[in-house]
Amino acid sequence: MATIATFYRFVALPDCRERAIIYRQAAMDLGLRGTLLLAPEGLNATLAGDEPNLRAFLQELATDRRLQELPVKFSVAATCPFGTLKVKCKLEIVTLGLPNLNPQQTAxxxxxxxxxxxxxxxxxxxxxxxxxxxxxxxxxxxxxxxxxxxxxxxxxxxxxxxxxxxxxxxxxxxxxxxxxxxxxxxxxxxxxxxxxxxxxxxxxxxxxxxxxxxxxxxxxxxxxxxxxxxxxxxxxxxxxxxxxxxx
The missing domain is CATH 3.40.250.10 (Rhodanese-like domain)
Structure with missing residues (x-):
């Protein structure tokens, strides 16, 4: 049985490349798999693993005030739905082709x-x-x-x-x-x-x-x-x- 955590936040992360290095190591140490995308506009993740380890990773994120109290959706699967861990830094956390769009002024x-x-x-x-x-x-x-x-x-x-x-x-x-x-x-x-x-x-x-x-x-x-x-x-x-x- 694997627990899956899905979460995102639009928030200014000009240091996303440095954050990616830290979070990749933390996720690896906790045995997590899935995808974590970071960009100057925020982060987007779907990660799977043991629930205590997922919560420990969320606590690691919360040491950065910008990433506290993330709205996380949890679900479960009989087996882990990811084969590997991918942590990437991109221009956008969801690709619209408009990286300068202000996601704070949304619906x-x-x-x-x-x-x-x-x-x-x-x-x-x-x-x-x-x-x-x-x-x-x-x-x-x-x-x-x-x-x-x-x-x-x-x-x-x-x-x-x-x-x-x-x-x-x-x-x-x-x-x-x-x-x-x-x-x-x-x-x-x-x-x-x-x-x-x-x-x-x-x-x-x-x-x-x-x-x-x-x-x-x-x-x-x-x-x-x-x-x-x-x-x-x-x-x-x-x-x-x-x-x-x-x-």
Whole structure:
């Protein structure tokens, strides 16, 4: 059994290269696997290991005031979904191709309990900001999407959206919506919302009878997808293509 911790934060990290060296060693010492990305705009991580070791790593991060009280989503898997540990320093922690965008000026966060009410408003466009292969295995009922092959296409495809229509965005864990929301705000969209904590938090908190989620949720590790109970789903990833698991 492996515990998985997913977290991110947009915060100024001009010393991200030095931080990467420190955090790589700390994660290795604790036997963690997964991916930790750092950039001048913040950090983004999905790490797996024994729960006490994950919490010890989070305590290491919290010695930096910029990284205290990170909103962490925990889940479990029968086996570790990562083969190695990767710690990288990049221009962006989620690639939109706009490293100078201000992610602090982003969408209004909407909690999972309030999300259904927002989606029910007839004037709201519910927007899935994920890629087409992710949308194919699950999404919210009635959501629209921009036929993205990669997130970098979002600025161009978003030109088709009406700036005067309220936009309610969602993605896997929330990070892509932070950047997408900042971009839409920079383009004059007046009313932009995002699902706080993303699909994964919604599935963790929404009562099954009230959930408007349909299908499974793609995740970026060896599980490929998770079901509405956040257990490993019915798909496998082979040669870059999602396929139903064999019976």
């Amino acid at each position: 209004i966060a909407v909690s999972p309990p309030a999300w259904n009410d927002l989606m029910a408003r007839p004037e709201v466009t519910v927007l899935d900001t994920r890629n087409t292969y992710e949308v194919a295995v699950g999404t919210f009922a009635g959501a629209t999407h921009l036929q993205l092959d990669c997130f970098r296409q979002f600025p161009e495809r978003a030109q088709a959206l009406d700036r005067h229509t309220p936009i309610a965005m969602f993605c896997t864990g929330g990070i892509r919506c932070e950047k997408a929301g900042a971009y839409l705000r920079s383009q004059g969209f007046a009313e932009v919302y995002q699902l706080e904590g993303g699909i994964l938090r919604y599935l963790a908190e929404a009562p099954p009878a009230a959930s408007r989620w349909q299908g499974e949720c793609f995740v970026f590790d060896d599980r490929a997808t998770v079901d509405p109970q956040l257990a490993p789903g019915s798909y496998t990833l082979g040669r870059g293509v999602l396929q139903p698991k064999s019976p």
